[in-house]
Amino acid sequence: MGPILEVRGLSKRFGGIVAVNNFSLQIDKGEIIGLIGPNGAGKTTLFNLVTGLIKPDSGTVLFEGRNITRLKPHKIANLGLARTFQNTQSFKQMLVIENVAIARFSERAMSRRNGDDDFVSKPLEALRRVNLVPPESNMFMLASQLSHGQSKRLDVARALVLEPDLLLLDEPFGGLGKIEMTIMSSLIKKLHDEGLTIVIIEHKMRALVKLVKKLVVMHFGENIAEGPPLEIAKDSKVCEAYLGKEGVV
Amino acid sequence: MSFGTYLKEIFSSRRNLVIVLLILLLFIPALTRDHYILTILIFANIFAVFGASWDILAGVIGIFSFGQAFFFGGAGYISALLNVELGLPPLMTIPLGGACGVIVGLVFGLPSLRLKGPYFTIMSLLFPTTVMALIYMFPSLSGGEAGIYGLAPISNDIAVTYLASLFLMLGSIFVLMKIASSRLGLIFRSIRDDADTAEATGINTTKYKFLSFAISGLFAGLAGAFQAHFLMSISPSIFNPVNSFNAILYAALGGMGTIFGSVGGAFIMSILNEALRGIAEFRVLIYAIAMMLVFRYLPEGIFRRVGRHFNFRLGIWGEVKKLRRSRHGSNS
Amino acid sequence: MIEEIVISGLILGGLYALLSLGFSLIRGVARIMNLAHGALYMLTAYLIYSLLYLGLGTAIIISLVLIVLITLIIYKLLIGPMREKEAKAALVTLALALVFQESVKLIWGPEFKSIPYLISGYVTLLGVRVVSQKLLALVAAAGLVLVLWFFVMRTKIGKGIRAVAQNMEVARLVGINIRRVFMISMGLSALLAGLAAVFFAPLYVVSPTQWTILFQAFPVIVLGGLGSLKGSFIASFVMSFIEKIVEFYVAGGYAAGVVSFVIMAVILLVRPTGLFGKSRSGGGSGF
Secondary structure (H helix, E strand, O other), X not given: OOOOEEEEEEEEEEOOEEEEEEEEEEEOOOOEEEEEOOOOOOHHHHHHHHOOOOOOOEEEEEEOOEEOOOOOHHHHHHHOEEEOOOOOXXXXXXXXXXXXXXXXXXXXXXXXXXXXXXXXXXXXXXXXXXXXXXXXXXXXXXHHHOOHHHHHHHHHHHHHHOOOOEEEEEOOOOOOOHHHHHHHHHHHHHHHHOOOEEEEEOOOHHHHHHHOOEEEEEEOOEEEEEXXXXXXXXXXXXXXXXXXXXXXX | OOHHHHHHHHHHOHHHHHHHHHHHHHHHHHHOOOHHHHHHHHHHHHHHHHXXXXXXXXXXXXXXXXXXXXXXXHHHHHHHHHHHHHOOOHHHHHHHHHHHXXXXXXXXXXXXXXXXXXXXXXXXXXXXXXXXXXXXXXXXXXXXXXXXXXXXXXXXOHHHHHHHHHHHHXXXXXXXHHHHOOHHHHHHHHHHHOHHHHHHOOOOHHHHHHHHHHHHHXXXXXXXHHHHHXXXXXXXXXXXXXXXXXXXXXXXXXXXXXXXHHHHHHHHHHHHHHHHHHHHHHHHHHHHHHHHHHHHHOOOOOOHHXXXXXXXXXXXXXXXXXXHHHHHHHHO | OHHHHHHHHHXXXXXXXXXXXXXXXXXXXXXOOOOOHHHHHHHHHHHHHHOHHHOHHHHHHHHHHHHHHHHHHHHHHHHHHHXXXXXXXXXXXXXXXXXXXXXXXXXXXXXXXXXXXXXXOEEEEOOEEEEHHHHHHXXXXXXXXXXXXXHHHHOHHHHHHHHHHHOHXXXXXXXXXXXXXXXXXXXXXXXXXXXXXXXXXHHOOEOOOHHHHHHXXXXXXHHHOOOOHHHHHHHHHHHHHHHHHHHXXXXXXXXXXXXXXXXXXXXXXXXXXXXXXOOOOOOOOOO
């Protein structure tokens, strides 16, 4: 049983800028990992490359042993790799329930119907799981009327309807207040406990470190360090990356 | 109850209003056989379908095309050729024109694989003009500048033609609205709102985009073929970009994304067109000013306000309501 | 004749270059497709025509001033407020172009007009007789492109324009007055269209449908590539020469349009981002 995700030597440049530089990473099933690094390190680009939104210049991505490097994003999603975006990309002009139900029409969700012929139960369930309750009143709201935290959880709900094996979260705590962060945190923990493999891009270290067992540090598009949070904090390369050569933790 | 109250009751529900309108439209031939009036109405029906075909593309899935005349004229020409060269009757050539519209639509959609939004829109403008040039270049095949004439009419009785056009319009609008408010429409709208997220959610956006092109082509093609037979001729001027803009005007005037708005838009414009016939030189100017004002100040279209409650999000609404009802039922 | 093809190819290319530059400028900065850009070109020609009694030089100056003013007013009233809705804004400009077309037809009549050359006579270059006006037009086009390049690259305002074109949010944060940049770009765009009319309109007819020349230039814009001004410039001449060659060797002006369309389609298949387009990461919604 190999790793669920294997990134080998992934590289991407935009014009003169190298966004991702020979990046490699292995993620095992059931792990929960944090991807950190200074702004502009290439983290979101990495997500975009892995999920097929952009094509890499070189390197390969293997998901559950399958080469997904050049596949289109929807194919990758249908294989069980879901992600959320940094800016809450809900379908703003549509209802909450519609936002989540869209995922129900993906090939993956359609093929895993298990006999339920309606297209609302699974989305409703997902809404309940992310604590957008009570679903009955929330679901008819326009997605644009949700609060920021709710929007973020809506994105997660949408990803959940896909029944993914791997979930990539891009700054799930971005712009959240304390209470909402707690809700999101416990949601992520719950999902992980249920067996979902999760990779989280985040800047909010304290919250992140409580959730993950392993951190991967990205700097100038490269994988400069991997390991448990305590080790990473002491790693000199990491300190340099965040604080510059003069900085000392 | 008094007659006044009775009337009020009829007009209170939007549904009833629509039914009344439909009955009116159906019975117009009984009220008048005036060639002139019926002709205007026939054109209004054709344009309504034409506008709706643009609306499903732009208003529902978010693809703005400036080349709607490509489907309209393309299917029209094919219909004309089938009729004149092969002698097929309108009853066959019109549906066949629609079918060709599907193929034409798919061809039209090919550039969308390579071009993003605005660039696709620019390109779409060039499709009909290129076909027009091709027609001029090969006059022996296509009838050249003079076009193709001598097509079989839809019926010798204009009232019958009117009813046929009404049937075409009602059928097309009904189907398009069904699509727009179905699960397919939901997927379309998700692509309109954010294609990348839709992709990341496992939706094959390319497949659905092509589907929408096919649908748009089908209905624009039906309208074009119908018009060709109604006028009993077709000429390259049908590919004039202004025709494409007309489709946009009808849809936008009525409300983008509503589908039924095109009906309103087409009828209003047809009537306006005739009303201004006396000042022919000013007609296009007034029409262009109207277009400008509508797009600027009424971007939602006239019927959007009305349509808002119509609730296009019928896609899964029905199923949600069912669940709600069953839950309430079990709770009580 | 080779010389004819070369000359007319260069002239048409110069016109395409100026038009596509003006169009792309506004598109890149304010993200608006100004479909009435060709109409500004046309209107300038008509203004010059009607002000000729004041003498050509005066007519030109007044016309240029007028066209910039008209454009700014239009921007203030119509386009500016619609900036957020790109698609609808484009439709407004389309309707506007039609308004211009019809107004022009009503005021000046539908017959073709012409405006005088700025300089008459011939010049002999490399043993070929060239109409002086054509040479002037070419030189002017080249000069304008250079001036524009210098302006955008070296001046402070130019840098502001580039900043807004690249990233509006960041430009705003850095304190650049976005509104002002838009106005300036709009004015520049109008000026480009107007100057194009001054030099090129004498070489063609002036008619109410002249504004559709913008559509003729579309393959140039698409071919030149996403957001690349250099690409538009080179594509202008590529397309103009292809068109002229086809026009000369295949009878009928229609063939040229078809061929350029086909060639554009083929090139796009091979290089989806146009000749010099830069591929961007990801993308937003459809339009």
